[in-house]
Amino acid sequence: MLANSSLISEIKNIISQSRDNAIRSVDYQRTLMYWHIGQRIFEEEQNGKERAEYGTYLIKYLSEQLQPEFGSGFSRRQLEKYRQFYRVFPIASALRTQLNWTQYKLLTSIDDEHKREYYIAESVKNNWSARQLERQINSSLYERLLLSNDKESVLAIAKGEMIPNEPSQIIKDPMVLEFLGLKKESAYYEKDFEQAIITNLQDFLLELGNGFSFVARQKRIHLEGDDFFIDLVFYNRLMQCFVIFEIKTHKLTHEDLGQLQMYVNYYDRKEKLAHENKTIGILLCAEKNNALVKFTLPENNESILASKYQLYLPTESQILEALKIDLDEFNNQKN
Structure with a gap:
């Protein structure tokens, strides 16, 4: 038998x-x-x-x-x-x-104890390979998360001691997409950018971080005779919500934000289940204007974010400068 x-x-x-x-x-x-x-x-x-x-x-x-x-x-x-x-x-x-x-060789080279603990926690939790750990260190993942979070919350989320409750706690700005193989000097269509993400989906999920799973590409929605297509749809199980990505290879406009807001509203009203949280919309753009985002969206906006992408690994000086600018903006808001 x-x-x-x-x-x-x-x-x-x-x-x-x-x-x-x-x-x-x-x-x-x-x-x-x-x-x-x-x-x-x-x-x-x-x-x-x-x-x-x-x-x-x-x-x-x-x-x-x-x-x-x-x-x-x-x-x-x-x-x-x-x-x-x-x-x-x-x-x-x-x-x-x-x-x-x-x-351990990679971790030993990290002097900052909080930073080292973060990468240890994420490596263990996500079963990162040595190559994936090296990529995350080289892309300054920890520092990019610090642009919108404090050390304690970044480490607590990595260790599983805290569940993220705000999009900024898991969404990076900028997002580093060097693995797409696209040249920053070259002109390319948004569909080419989208295809590059699908081709390198595993690496893109690594960049997105914890809890993300792929749902759909070019998701069609039909509104009284008009068809619209959402570039990419993901789901985050930690925040229990859909995450919609719209790709723009140009500097973002208020029309782009309005379009993404419509998609988010649709998902909240038609796709989201009662126990799930509100949909998050991410406008992934070549260049953004923070003031435009601030004044286009409602003051209590928690659903729409703009994240600039870059097609190369950041240098340490670039990240330190970004951290300095972010701290200056925070101090100005306090004053």
């Missing part, structure tokens, strides 16, 4: 899961090995040796003794990383089994 497909599928899943667990176990043991090596190096340096040059000598000596037998993983540079790993993460029991050595 032939085994049914369900049994075969279950056995395949068992094999696959066991292999994954074995890989994670081996990698975690390797991470622990590097931690213990870093601990011993650090303790030896601190063992009554006051001379700063002793640390340099010790690393060089260890490398000369270990590298010929154990390979490039014990070069001077790698041994210095193991020492730094221990200094940043001094408690072995606090190391996360979900994170591999490549991820």
Whole structure:
């Protein structure tokens, strides 16, 4: 009697899961090995040796003794990383089994403790790969969230200690879309931009962040003989609401905001269920005018946001300048 497909599928899943667990176990043991090596190096340096040059000598000596037998993983540079790993993460029991050595190398390079904790929490919660973690760090995800939130709430949401209740807590401005492969100097149609997002949907969902799932593209709505098409529709399970995206490859206008407001109203009245929250509309544009957004929309607006996109990874100086401008605007509003 032939085994049914369900049994075969279950056995395949068992094999696959066991292999994954074995890989994670081996990698975690390797991470622990590097931690213990870093601990011993650090303790030896601190063992009554006051001379700063002793640390340099010790690393060089260890490398000369270990590298010929154990390979490039014990070069001077790698041994210095193991020492730094221990200094940043001094408690072995606090190391996360979900994170591999490549991820810990990335995290060790982060000096800000709040920032490091944020990326640890998000990596564990979302099961980020090392490549995804590196991309989020390079795109200054943490700093971009700080443009509209405080450190405490950003970290609390990442750790699952707080559920976001405002769009600004999860929607980034700017949104970094370097993975689309579009050149900022080139002219392209909005349909090309939309297609690039669909082609790179997994990366776009990573940029959107926690709780997003894709619902529809070019969603057709019919209003008394007139047809309209919404560019992209998503759903966020954390905020329990639809999130509509309209793409504009030009500087936004008040007509764009009016169009998006109509789509949001439609979803609130026709698609939203009684237990769900109000629909959020995001105008993803090449350039925006904050004053135009402010005076076009009602003062109590909580549903429509404009987010500028950029097709390249931001530099540290750009993010710091944006944070400075944001803080200046906040202080001006207080005064």
